[in-house]
Amino acid sequence: MERRPIAAFCSTVLFTVVVFSIAASSSSNANLSFNFYAASCPTAEFMVRNTVRSASSVDPTIPGKLLRLLFHDCFVEGCDASVLLKGNGAERNDPANTSLGGFSVIDSAKRMLEIFCPGTVSCADIVALAARDAVELALKQAGGPAIQIPTGRRDGKVSAASNVRPNIVDTSFSVDDMIKLFSSKGLSLDDLVTLSGAHTIGAAHCSAFSDRFQEDSNSKGRLKLIDTSLDSTYAEELMKQCSVAASPSVTVNNDPQTSFIFDNQYFQNLLAHKGLFQSDSVLLNDNRTRKQVGDFANDQVGFFESWAQSFLKLTSIEVKTGEEGEIRRSCSATNA
Secondary structure: OOOOOOOOOOOOOEEEOOHHHHHOOOHHHHOOEOOOOOOOOOOHHHHHHHHHHHHHHHOOOHHHHHHHHHHHHHOOOOOOOHHHOOOOOOHHHOOOOOOOOOHHHHHHHHHHHHHHOOOOOOHHHHHHHHHHHHHHHHHHOOOOOEEEOOEOOOEOOOOOHHHOHHHOOOOOOOHHHHHHHHHHOOOOHHHHHHHHHHHHOOEEEHHHOHHHEEEOOOOOOOEEEOOOOOOHHHHHHHHHHOOOOOOOOOEEEOOOOOOOOOOOHHHHHHHOOOOOOHHHHHHHHOOOOHHHHHHHHHOHHHHHHHHHHHHHHHOOOOOOOOOOOEOOOEOOEOOO
């Protein structure tokens, strides 16, 4: 979700969350189902999971990239793989999306599926499943839960860069800003805090939090902290990594403690005033969200349970089903 312009389980637990209990009011979502590809492509989920596992074993940053890709897809035009489309004026051309990664993983899974099940599995489902599997891989290191999600999404045909900015969380957002945006997507305040926990993995470019610092006029080439809500020791570490002379390509882990493990460390970081973005720190400073931050910081099991439900809602935002959209042959281009 990066923009500048979100006691471990002793064993893996399977959370089966029924979509109809959460999104029964949406006829579109009701067309999603578990084991949607049971007859048409029974190994679909296995192939996606295996592709994600292979990519992540080579590059440990892949889980964070795939999770962020899902957020940027679902918040713009719904979960319809519109973020994957290439072309002038497409979503990928907006500066908020130029640092997105994980596209090659989605493309690899799609190529495999087109060999064994041509014209059957949507890119939208691949994005959702890949993010689910990526988190599960990181969760297993913390003993966290696997999550079942329904499938049956179809791919959108519209992708416009002009739709990105109004629909993506800016790292300078206030709680009110985020509540307004999340509410427009059918997500609650609890979902907002829970899904912000995605920042327990992944990385961000220095520009995503540069407004928390400014160049020190008394010391050429040095930065100084201007956001006093940030822990001073942590701020010093950030200023070393993101100095005035730092390359624009430099990235910093969202979570300085357990950067490749999906756990509740993010919320512990917030309590220690070590939230990387302003949009992280405000969750601790607002009376509406502070208690949930503290609860999750002290209860990883509770966070995982909440994550399973909120993640399901995230992957069901404005999905296209039935006769809507299409099943793309290539994820980067519409069939037309």
